[in-house]
Amino acid sequence: MSNSNQTLACILYEEKIKHGDYDVVKIEVEMDDGSQRSRTLPRFSGDKGVEGLFYVYDEFISQAAERLGFDDQDYWTYWPDVLDPVSRRKWKQNKDNINPNGRTADRFCQEFNRFVTLYSNSACPRDDLIKYIQSDECKKPRKVNPDDHATRIETLCLYANRMEGLEAELTEGRITMFIFNSFPEPWKRDFKIGRGRPENADRKNILEYMNLRKTYADADEAKHKKRKNEKNEPNFKEKKRFTGKNSEKNICRHHGTHPWNECSLNPQSKNYFMNSRSPFYRGGRGGGRNDVGRGRFNGRGRGDNHGRGNYNSQNQHQGGSRGDNYFHDRGSNHSQDRVSSGNNNNNQNIYNHNGDAINRYEQGFAQYNNNNNNNNHSRGHRW
Numbered sequence: 001m002s003n004s005n006q007t008l009a010c011i012l013y014e015e016k017i018k019h020g021d022y023d024v025v026k027i028e029v030e031m032d033d034g035s036q037r038s039r040t041l042p043r044f045s046g047d048k049g050v051e052g053l054f055y056v057y058d059e060f061i062s063q064a065a066e067r068l069g070f071d072d073q074d075y076w077t078y079w080p081d082v083l084d085p086v087s088r089r090k091w092k093q094n095k096d097n098i099n100p101n102g103r104t105a106d107r108f109c110q111e112f113n114r115f116v117t118l119y120s121n122s123a124c125p126r127d128d129l130i131k132y133i134q135s136d137e138c139k140k141p142r143k144v145n146p147d148d149h150a151t152r153i154e155t156l157c158l159y160a161n162r163m164e165g166l167e168a169e170l171t172e173g174r175i176t177m178f179i180f181n182s183f184p185e186p187w188k189r190d191f192k193i194g195r196g197r198p199e200n201a202d203r204k205n206i207l208e209y210m211n212l213r214k215t216y217a218d219a220d221e222a223k224h225k226k227r228k229n230e231k232n233e234p235n236f237k238e239k240k241r242f243t244g245k246n247s248e249k250n251i252c253r254h255h256g257t258h259p260w261n262e263c264s265l266n267p268q269s270k271n272y273f274m275n276s277r278s279p280f281y282r283g284g285r286g287g288g289r290n291d292v293g294r295g296r297f298n299g300r301g302r303g304d305n306h307g308r309g310n311y312n313s314q315n316q317h318q319g320g321s322r323g324d325n326y327f328h329d330r331g332s333n334h335s336q337d338r339v340s341s342g343n344n345n346n347n348q349n350i351y352n353h354n355g356d357a358i359n360r361y362e363q364g365f366a367q368y369n370n371n372n373n374n375n376n377h378s379r380g381h382r383w
Helices: 046-065 072-082 085-095 105-120 125-133 146-161 172-181 185-195 203-232 236-242 311-319 324-330 333-379
Strands: 024-030 036-042
Touching: 024 072, 036 046, 046 072, 046 105, 046 146, 072 085, 072 105, 085 105, 105 125, 125 146, 146 172, 146 203, 172 185, 172 203, 185 203
Parallel strands: none
Antiparallel strands: 024 036
8 A cells, every 4th residue: 555655766666768768969078189089978857867867977977988088177077068958057056166176076976976866856865765675666567577677676776875865775685685575475485485595595596486486477377368268269169069079979879860969759859759840740649658658650649549548458458357348248239349340440540540650750751861961962061
C-alpha cells in the first residue's frame, strides 16, 4: 500500500537512459599547440531529471575532459555549454559566488554534487533513494530478465553513493542483498533451502539460480497459455469428442454395416423404428407380450387376434390347463369355433402379417442405406 507521506526518489526504477532523446552540442577546445579539437556531447535539460544530469556529466568527463586533457579552468569554461538555458542559469548563480582562484577540478566536483541535490528536491537524496530501492517499487517485474533487473538495481545503488545524505555509502555486500531481496518470495525461500544463507553467497551464484527459476516460470507460463488458447478454439470440443479409442466399437452389434447410433433397433437413435420420423417407422405398438418387447410386427393390441398371446402362446394354451377343455367347459359353440376353426386362420393371418412387416422393414432399411451411399458419393469418398 502506498504512503501519501512517502518522499519520491529522484531516480525511478523504470527510468532508462535513451541516447536519442538528448540534444547534442559541439564544443571546441584550443590545444597548447594552437590546434582546435572538438567533441560532440549530449545537452542536459531539466525534464531528464537527476539520472539525465548524471549521464551528461559522465559523458562530459569521459569524452571531453579526459580525452582533451582539461586543466582546472576548462571545467568551468565548457560545462555551461552542455546545459540548457534554465539549468545554465542555476549553475551560474552558484558559480559567481566562487573566487576565480578557487575554481579547481575538485571544487568543480563538489559544486556538481550540490547541483544534483538542487535538482533532486531533497536535502538527503541518498537516503530517499536507498529507501526506494528497498520498497516494492523495485521488485523484479515478471517479464524482466534477472540479469537486467540486477543491473538496474546496482545502477540505482551506485547513483545513491554519488548523492549527498546521512546514510553510509552502500558496500558490495549490501548491494548484493538489495538485489537478492528484490526477487519473488518463493524464489528467495527456495534459494535459502537449497543453497544456504544469501549473505554468504556470491552475487554470481544468486543470479545463476534466479535465471534458472525464470526459465522454469516461463515454461510453465507457455504451457498455461497454450492450454488456454486451445480451450478458446471453436473446434476444441469437436476435436475432443472424436479423439480417443478406436471407433470400431461404435459399429452396430446386430448388423455390422452402420454405426450403432444410426441403427433402427437403437431406442436412442433418430432412426428407431418406433419413432414416427424414422424411415423405418412401422406404426402401432405391435403384437402381444410374448413377442420381442411389446410386439414388433403385429397390429395394435395386447394380442394377435385372440387371447393375450400370439400364435405360439395359443398353442401353449391348447396343450395346457387352459386349452380346449377350457372352452368345452364353458359349453359354447362359439368357443369351439374359436379353437378349432380359428386356429388355422389365425396361423395364416399371423404369418402373412409378420411377413409383410418384415418386407417393409427390409425395404426401408435398404432405402436408408441407398440414401446414405448417394450422399457419400456426392460428397466424395472419404478414407
